[in-house]
Amino acid sequence: MLAEIKGLNEECGIFGIWGHEEAAQITYYGLHSLQHRGQEGAGIVVAHQGMLQGHKGLGLVTEVFSNGELQSLKGAAAIGHVRYSTAGGGGYENVQPLLFRSQTGSIALAHNGNLVNALDLKMQLEEQGSIFQTTSDTEVFAHLIRRSHAPTLKEQIKEALTYVEGAFAFLLLTETELYVALDPHGFRPLSIGRLGSAYVVASETCAFDVVGAAYEREVEPGELIIISAEGMHSERFAPAQARSICSMEYIYFARPDSNVDGINIHTARKNLGKRLALEAPVEADIVTGVPDSSISVAIGYAEATGIPYELGLIKNRYVGRTFIQPSQSLREQGVKMKLSPVRGVVAGKRVVMVDDSIVRGTTSKRIVAMLREAGATEVHVRISSPPITHPCFYGIDTSTREELIASKHTVEEIRQIIGADSLAFLSQEGLLEAIGRSPHLPLRGQCMACFTGNYPTNIGKARSSLMSTK
Numbered sequence: 526m527l528a529e530i531k532g533l534n535e536e537c538g539i540f541g542i543w544g545h546e547e548a549a550q551i552t553y554y555g556l557h558s559l560q561h562r563g564q565e566g567a568g569i570v571v572a573h574q575g576m577l578q579g580h581k582g583l584g585l586v587t588e589v590f591s592n593g594e595l596q597s598l599k600g601a602a603a604i605g606h607v608r609y610s611t612a613g614g615g616g617y618e619n620v621q622p623l624l625f626r627s628q629t630g631s632i633a634l635a636h637n638g639n640l641v642n643a644l645d646l647k648m649q650l651e652e653q654g655s656i657f658q659t660t661s662d663t664e665v666f667a668h669l670i671r672r673s674h675a676p677t678l679k680e681q682i683k684e685a686l687t688y689v690e691g692a693f694a695f696l697l698l699t700e701t702e703l704y705v706a707l708d709p710h711g712f713r714p715l716s717i718g719r720l721g722s723a724y725v726v727a728s729e730t731c732a733f734d735v736v737g738a739a740y741e742r743e744v745e746p747g748e749l750i751i752i753s754a755e756g757m758h759s760e761r762f763a764p765a766q767a768r769s770i771c772s773m774e775y776i777y778f779a780r781p782d783s784n785v786d787g788i789n790i791h792t793a794r795k796n797l798g799k800r801l802a803l804e805a806p807v808e809a810d811i812v813t814g815v816p817d818s819s820i821s822v823a824i825g826y827a828e829a830t831g832i833p834y835e836l837g838l839i840k841n842r843y844v845g846r847t848f849i850q851p852s853q854s855l856r857e858q859g860v861k862m863k864l865s866p867v868r869g870v871v872a873g874k875r876v877v878m879v880d881d882s883i884v885r886g887t888t889s890k891r892i893v894a895m896l897r898e899a900g901a902t903e904v905h906v907r908i909s910s911p912p913i914t915h916p917c918f919y920g921i922d923t924s925t926r927e928e929l930i931a932s933k934h935t936v937e938e939i940r941q942i943i944g945a946d947s948l949a950f951l952s953q954e955g956l957l958e959a960i961g962r963s964p965h966l967p968l969r970g971q972c973m974a975c976f977t978g979n980y981p982t983n984i985g986k987a988r989s990s991l992m993s994t995k
Contacts, residue, residue, distance in 0.1 A: 537621070537920075538562030538728040539635045539715075541604040541696045543703045543752045545723035549598035551736050552605040556586045558735040559728055561780060562637075563609035566620035570633035573600030575700050577631040581606075581620045601723075602703055604696045606635040619661040622698070627671065630678075632699055636663040637713050637728055638692030639920035641984055646688060666695070682706070683749060683762040690982055692771075692919035694744070696726060703752040706762065710769040710981050711746030712919045712972055714785045717757075724752050729783040743786065769972040769981040773921060775960050776910045777818045777881045791821045793960045797909040797951060798825025798879065800959040805949030806830055807905045810874040813837030815881070815892060816864070822909040823879040837871045837878075837896070838864050864892065872900030882910045883939065883950075886930040890943040897944070906945040911953045911976040912936070918984050919972065953977070 538559030542548050552569050567589045568581025580598060582589040586607060606621035622633040640646075643662030646669070651657070655668045669685035670678075682697065682704055692712035697704040705726050707715050718725040718738035725738040733740050744750060747763035771778075774785050781791035801822065812834050814823025827834035841863055876896055883889050893904045912931035926932045930939055940948035951959075953976055962971060974980045 537606055537608045537635075537637045539604065539606055539637050539694060539696050539726070540728070540732055541602075541635070541698070541703055541705070541726040542720070543602045543724045545720060546601055548601050548603035548723075549595050551720070551723075551725075552603040553586065553590055553595055554736050555725070555727055555732040556605045556607050558732045558780075559607050560586055562728060562778065563607040566608040566617070567606065568620050568622050569595075569598060569603055569605040570622045570624055570635075570698055571598045571600035572602040572698055572700050573598075577624060577626075577633055577698065577700060579622060579624055579633065581617075581622070583617055583620065602698060604633055604635045604698045604703070616660075618659045621661070621663060622696075623659065623661065623663055623667065625667050625671075630699060632667065632670070632678075632697055634663055634667055635696040636666070637694040637715075637920065638708065639918060640665060640689045640693060641691035641918050641982060642689065643691075665689070666693075678702075679704075679749075679751060679760075683760070686749070686762045694728065701753060705744055705748075705750040705752070707744040707746055707748055709747040709763040709766045710972070711766075711786075712769055712771055712981075714770065714774055714779065714783075715744040717741050717744060717750070724757055729779055729785070731780045731783040734782065740784070766981075768970050770970075771917075771919065771921065772910070772956065772960075772971045772973055773882075773917075773975070775971075776956075778921075781821055788961055794818070794821035794909070795825035795828075796959040796961070797956070798822035798827075799829040800955040801879070801907050801909055801949070801951050802826045802829035804952060804955055805907055807877060807907075807947060808875065809877045809903070809905055811835040811837060811870065812877040812879060813871070814879045816840035818881045819879050819909065822881065823877075826877065826879055826907060832877065835867075835870045837867050837876060838892070839867060840864060864895065866895045866899035866901075868899040871896055874901055875903040875905070876901045877905045877907055878945075879907050879909065881908070882913055883908055883930060883943070884913060885928055886939060886942055889945075893944045903946045904944075905947045906940075906943065906949075908948070908950045910951055911956060911973075912939075912950050913975050915975050915978040917975050918980065919974075921975075 540555035542551050549571050566583045567586045570579030580594045622635040624633045640662040643665045646665050650668050670681045673681035673684045675681045675684050693708045694713040694715040695706040718733040718740050720738040747765045749760045749762045751758045775793045779790045783790050812823050812827040812832050814820040896904050914932045
């Protein structure tokens with residue numbers, strides 16, 4: 526995907542396993558399947574003979590575990606993490622799982638999402654004497670657990686979960702238990718599977734297929750699951766809210782072979798393309814998708830319109846990550862390094878270029894220009910999401926509102942900026958209907974905040990506060 530260029534990135538992916546003698550190796554393969562969710566860092570922590578030990582580093586999973594580190598991670602339980610930094614920034618110290626040791630026992634934490642009240646909680650914790658070793662909001666949760674006076678770790682975790690607000694899918698590993706928790710709104714995907722007698726937890730179901738596990742069910746919003754030698758036990762730490770799973774999981778982030786909230790991603794994206802064709806048809810010679818997330822959409826658009834689908838853009842899969850820099854000046858060069866037009870396919874053709882989103886507009890502008898340079902006579906851009914007009918506070922690295930092109934320009938103005946012959950976005954209603962959301966299932970919904978500005982949680986002011994007596 527072009528996440529690094531577009532400025533649209535998921536924060537991370539998490540994977541856990543309990544009860545398998547090759548836990549670290551299974552976790553490695555699980556993380557590899559989730560690599561699209563974060564490329565900045567990776568780590569694994571295992572539980573073995575009453576101790577937690579781990580290894581983490583900056584880079585891809587294959588880079589972090591390239592020198593035999595897996596062989597030293599023995600144990601039948603493990604959690605792992607791949608990271609793209611949003612809250613807290615980058616750096617080795619923020620790579621997860623975070624491992625904390627104390628006289629009362631050790632815990633390892635892996636987190637997908639973003640705590641919207643993390644800074645407020647951190648200030649209160651520091652006033653009460655806490656010292657932080659990282660800038661990650663995940664560490665705030667660990668301090669909340671340790672400052673609780675509840676009699677058991679389970680109760681301490683449940684109490685800490687009532688303080689944090691926002692999007693969170695947590696895996697917490699101790700020497701004897703694996704805890705799994707999903708926020709009350711269920712912003713992030715999180716599922717449970719079985720690998721023989723072992724329990725497996727992952728951000729996406731594609732990880733189950735890779736490691737040979739069978740899907741069992743999704744973790745429910747507000748649910749706390751405890752897995753130990755006694756088996757799996759489920760409790761609630763908060764009442765379930767209406768599901769607000771991130772719409773961009775379906776549009777952009779999740780792998781096509783994953784199922785999220787019971788909906789297959791490839792099928793959903795094909796339906797997005799069919800609906801886009803219904804809402805914004807155009808006379809053209811070929812349809813092409815921007816690799817990778819838009820391929821399924823482009824196929825759906827082509828099927829619905831009868832316009833042939835062609836491979837008009839090729840992704841270079843061997844470009845090193847060092848080419849992808851955060852500065853605006855290098856993003857345009859990054860597009861050239863990552864994508865190439867197929868001149869023999871697009872030359873002399875009216876092209877429908879299907880993409881999943883427009884964030885800053887830089888990528889779309891450059892791709893349109895590349896297609897024209899390759900000989901396309903017309904370039905019609907079709908976007909399988911509504912305009913992104915508001916930033917995300919739940920773990921996706923969208924820009925500030927000032928940087929979002931759709932927050933300050935009309936569709937026609939954006940068309941002129943990117944140089945397309947025509948431009949159309951999918952409607953909000955079309956998005957929901959294409960994915961298959963039914964008004965008869967009110968508890969199974971989506972977060973549309975980046976399109977509407979209607980956030981499911983209180984963004985302006987954190988409602989959680991620590992009791993001063995603790």
